Amino acid sequence: MRILQVIHYFSPLHGGGSINAAYNLSKHLVERGHEVTMYTTDFELDEEYIKSLSGVRVVPFHCIANIGLMLISPKMKGQLKKEIMDFDVIHMHNFRSYQNVVAHHYAKKYNIPYILQAHGSVLPLFRKQRLKKIFDIFFGYSILSDASKVIALTKTEVEQYKKMGVGEDKIEILPNGIDLSEYDNLPKRGDFRKKYGIGDNEKMILYLGRIHKIKGIDLLVKAFADLVKELDGVKLVIAGPNDGFLLTLKKQIEDLKIGDMILFTGPLYERNKLEAYVDADVHVLPSVYEIFGITVLEAWACGAPVIVTDRCGIADFVDKVGYVVEYDKDQLRDAIFKVVSDEELRRRFGEEGRRLVREEFGWEKVVKRVEKVYEECTR
Numbered sequence: 001m002r003i004l005q006v007i008h009y010f011s012p013l014h015g016g017g018s019i020n021a022a023y024n025l026s027k028h029l030v031e032r033g034h035e036v037t038m039y040t041t042d043f044e045l046d047e048e049y050i051k052s053l054s055g056v057r058v059v060p061f062h063c064i065a066n067i068g069l070m071l072i073s074p075k076m077k078g079q080l081k082k083e084i085m086d087f088d089v090i091h092m093h094n095f096r097s098y099q100n101v102v103a104h105h106y107a108k109k110y111n112i113p114y115i116l117q118a119h120g121s122v123l124p125l126f127r128k129q130r131l132k133k134i135f136d137i138f139f140g141y142s143i144l145s146d147a148s149k150v151i152a153l154t155k156t157e158v159e160q161y162k163k164m165g166v167g168e169d170k171i172e173i174l175p176n177g178i179d180l181s182e183y184d185n186l187p188k189r190g191d192f193r194k195k196y197g198i199g200d201n202e203k204m205i206l207y208l209g210r211i212h213k214i215k216g217i218d219l220l221v222k223a224f225a226d227l228v229k230e231l232d233g234v235k236l237v238i239a240g241p242n243d244g245f246l247l248t249l250k251k252q253i254e255d256l257k258i259g260d261m262i263l264f265t266g267p268l269y270e271r272n273k274l275e276a277y278v279d280a281d282v283h284v285l286p287s288v289y290e291i292f293g294i295t296v297l298e299a300w301a302c303g304a305p306v307i308v309t310d311r312c313g314i315a316d317f318v319d320k321v322g323y324v325v326e327y328d329k330d331q332l333r334d335a336i337f338k339v340v341s342d343e344e345l346r347r348r349f350g351e352e353g354r355r356l357v358r359e360e361f362g363w364e365k366v367v368k369r370v371e372k373v374y375e376e377c378t379r
Helices: 017-031 045-049 074-087 098-107 131-145 155-163 191-196 217-230 246-256 271-280 292-302 317-320 328-343 343-360 362-379
Strands: 002-006 035-041 055-060 066-069 070-072 089-093 114-117 149-152 171-173 203-208 232-240 262-266 282-285 306-309 323-326
Touching: 002 017, 002 098, 002 155, 017 035, 017 089, 017 306, 017 362, 035 074, 035 098, 055 317, 066 317, 070 098, 089 098, 089 191, 098 306, 114 131, 114 362, 149 362, 155 171, 191 306, 203 217, 203 271, 203 292, 203 328, 217 232, 217 246, 217 328, 232 271, 246 262, 271 292, 282 292, 282 328, 292 306, 292 317, 292 343, 306 317, 306 328, 317 323, 317 343, 323 328, 328 343
Parallel strands: 002 035, 002 089, 035 055, 089 114, 114 149, 149 171, 203 232, 203 282, 232 262, 282 306, 306 323
Antiparallel strands: 066 070
16 A cells, blocks of 8 residues: 655654654555655654665655645645555644645545544643644645544544544544563663662652643652652652743742752753663653553553653543553652562562563554554555
């Protein structure tokens, strides 16, 4: 099958789950014999990241303007018009983008089926709500109504699509996956602690992800400030790139006078990231809003127990093998206390999480399900 993936930019540093999904989906489709092309822009383009995507033809169009991450790349029009009939199906990632507007126009004109995967962006929430609603009037509702299928990561996202007028018969629930082979040879326990001076007997609480207001790290800091009044020898590790919230967070920590118990590592990748998960006594995802939460799968693959808020789409899965709490400081503090204080509970949650991720979330299994969606659309 000849497949076109469309995504507005392709940088692992700031991309989050949608970039990871487009990368791994394309990689595994090629491994299964498909011909995959990716249209994107040169915004924050990482050449090494593209080179690592062996077998995928990546076409980055020059971005002439960046209007709040609405990346304008006019040369995509001519290229797509010339190549559109070469593709059997188009897979559009995210929702409100110039690239999706162009892909929708030519897909409809030349009757090429397309799938939209919004990755949690379908409702006009949070910033730029007025601009998002204007986009929807001119383009968004048409993009949704003309799609052969839309992909939801969770039941929560199914309801979001329905609120935007998408019929339930068009919606397929397909979670993100992870490459399980990356977790076959994990680092030995203690490497991360040794590197950052964390004692073997200290309880290590890990947050790993973007440092953004939406991630709820300030709630975690408040819960941690209460926790250290009840429990000695506890360390909070905050790992990830700054996405506009770092200074606010550091000011909060300074005001609470707990700076000596909190470690900022900056972004962690590859082996360094695995070391953090392996050494963590618990991984916490305290998001205000999270349509999925790929770090939960990564933590499970390393055998780390997990706590999330009920505002995370992956909470339905976590509830089976970890703790799901309301977005509440006291509930979060109590859940962390239970996990770090009970070695048997930590071991059980970690083992059950590892089993679940291997049974349900390997990319090989996810890609087979995506293939079926493509086949339905092309029929």
